[in-house]
Amino acid sequence: MPTKNERDPVMVLFRHDLRLSDNLALCAATEKNRPIVTAFILDEQSEGVRPLGGARRWWLHHSLSALTADLQKRGLKLVLRRGPMAETVTALAEEAGASTVYWNRRYDPAEIAADTDMKAALRERDLETESFSGHLLHEPWRLKTGSGGPYRVFTPFWRALVEAVHPRPPADRPENLTPFEGKVATDTLEDWHLLPTKPDWAKGLRDTWTPGETGAQRRLTEFLQGRGDGYKARRDVMGEAGTSGLSPHLAHGEITPFQIWQALDGDTDLAGEDARTFRKEIGWREFCWHLLFHNPKFATENFNRDFDAFPWQRDDKALRAWQRGQTGYPVVDAAMRQLWQTGWMHNRARMIVASFLVKDLGLHWRQGEEWFWDTLVDADPASNPANWQWVAGSGADAAPFFRIFNPVLQGEKFDPKGNYVRGFVPEIEALPDKHLHQPWKAPAEMLDKAGIKLGDTYPRPMVDHKAARERALEAYKSVKKAG
Numbered sequence: 001m002p003t004k005n006e007r008d009p010v011m012v013l014f015r016h017d018l019r020l021s022d023n024l025a026l027c028a029a030t031e032k033n034r035p036i037v038t039a040f041i042l043d044e045q046s047e048g049v050r051p052l053g054g055a056r057r058w059w060l061h062h063s064l065s066a067l068t069a070d071l072q073k074r075g076l077k078l079v080l081r082r083g084p085m086a087e088t089v090t091a092l093a094e095e096a097g098a099s100t101v102y103w104n105r106r107y108d109p110a111e112i113a114a115d116t117d118m119k120a121a122l123r124e125r126d127l128e129t130e131s132f133s134g135h136l137l138h139e140p141w142r143l144k145t146g147s148g149g150p151y152r153v154f155t156p157f158w159r160a161l162v163e164a165v166h167p168r169p170p171a172d173r174p175e176n177l178t179p180f181e182g183k184v185a186t187d188t189l190e191d192w193h194l195l196p197t198k199p200d201w202a203k204g205l206r207d208t209w210t211p212g213e214t215g216a217q218r219r220l221t222e223f224l225q226g227r228g229d230g231y232k233a234r235r236d237v238m239g240e241a242g243t244s245g246l247s248p249h250l251a252h253g254e255i256t257p258f259q260i261w262q263a264l265d266g267d268t269d270l271a272g273e274d275a276r277t278f279r280k281e282i283g284w285r286e287f288c289w290h291l292l293f294h295n296p297k298f299a300t301e302n303f304n305r306d307f308d309a310f311p312w313q314r315d316d317k318a319l320r321a322w323q324r325g326q327t328g329y330p331v332v333d334a335a336m337r338q339l340w341q342t343g344w345m346h347n348r349a350r351m352i353v354a355s356f357l358v359k360d361l362g363l364h365w366r367q368g369e370e371w372f373w374d375t376l377v378d379a380d381p382a383s384n385p386a387n388w389q390w391v392a393g394s395g396a397d398a399a400p401f402f403r404i405f406n407p408v409l410q411g412e413k414f415d416p417k418g419n420y421v422r423g424f425v426p427e428i429e430a431l432p433d434k435h436l437h438q439p440w441k442a443p444a445e446m447l448d449k450a451g452i453k454l455g456d457t458y459p460r461p462m463v464d465h466k467a468a469r470e471r472a473l474e475a476y477k478s479v480k481k482a483g
């Protein structure tokens, strides 16, 4: 048993909270006035914890590098360890002689289980532990419907959250941190090989993003000081930077919803309906976490079990064409290439490509969810499956299955000037707007003039949307029968 001493170090764990400001665990440690050991644990081994995809690994590398630099400025080192949470943290606490361990809570059920084990192991060794509210406005177990269960429908959930939760002011970045002077072994970031090398596919990610707390704050400021003007209407226009781009920063906890709330209450250009809509979108994130907390198998099982009867297709060639942006539907291809190049995709485009995969191609939503998990820098264990299930119709408060997006009409409506398609599908950029979203309808001489040979320089549509729609509705009958 360790003997407690007033000078024993306090250990603070970083996981989904790669920031110094509004970090309650770090603030509590600072108040102890004792040396602080800061550590990041990469846990891909605890049972049920989903290993990160490639794009998030890239982000994590850079975010940890930014956090290390921020801590160094304050005299602190970030210890890096890899392994199952409970064993790794108890071993490190022992090596550092820490008698207290603090962390911010995680809300994925598998991660909660890992943290529960960790807490038991630490307490068994007589260490003091405390956890603090993490990356959500609401604690998912506290908000309940009138009958005492979890919410399944967004509107009443959001109403209840707004009524019950008065977001606390965010905590300041602590300045007077006492460094831990002892020595403990640490991995290096390079040891973890988080960056892609052969091939290095991350150029577009490097050009697009600045992982880390400073990058997150900059994005928020730019968005609130002009870029977000007209958010409510512009958020659906795919060729414009009309949304915040905060999702990967939120996913890594480089910024908190409390900081966003405070910024919205302050002096900002985002007001009225635009601000209300933006808050509500953050509300969807809360709702997705609420759903995951109460449905641990959300990423692998249909929320609506009637969908277990759906006759999904298996077609690896079709899946590959979708993944590579070679479907012959320009808006789908632009979106899938945006994802591959930048690690992010516009929300409207996510809905279009998800509908296309599930309904036009008849492939299981899980195949799309897994591709997004690997390629999105904001891949999130709650929002990703919740939205895939929402589009597929199998989710909570989901879009009805028979709402099948027409990729041509969606393109014409939400990319009317073709900026989005031209940005990511340059081989058809010379087509006039009128034919940009359905090149196969363009007259032969126009295609010639634009340098396009369908089936050669750009694919013909891989399915006929109208026929695919009929097939999807036919397949859906088996779900209705099961229900």
Ligand SMILES: Cc1cc2nc3c(=O)[nH]c(=O)nc-3n(C[C@H](O)[C@H](O)[C@H](O)COP(=O)(O)OP(=O)(O)OC[C@H]3O[C@@H](n4cnc5c(N)ncnc54)[C@H](O)[C@@H]3O)c2cc1C
Pocket: 235, 243, 244, 245, 246, 247, 248, 250, 251, 278, 281, 282, 283, 284, 285, 286, 288, 345, 346, 347, 348, 350, 351, 354, 372, 376, 378, 379, 380, 381, 383, 384, 385, 387, 388, 391
């Ligand atoms: C099939 C599909 C998969 C998705 N997968 C993810 C995912 O893995 N991670 C992820 O963060 N979002 C996911 N989304 C939701 C949404 O597309 C992104 O959050 C949004 O595009 C991020 O861009 P932004 O930060 O500029 O959004 P903004 O419009 O600026 O919105 C602000 C914030 O609100 C939250 N938000 C907005 N829309 C949603 C939504 N529908 N569901 C949950 N939260 C939302 C995000 O945290 C976002 O950063 C998915 C949507 C679909 C249709």
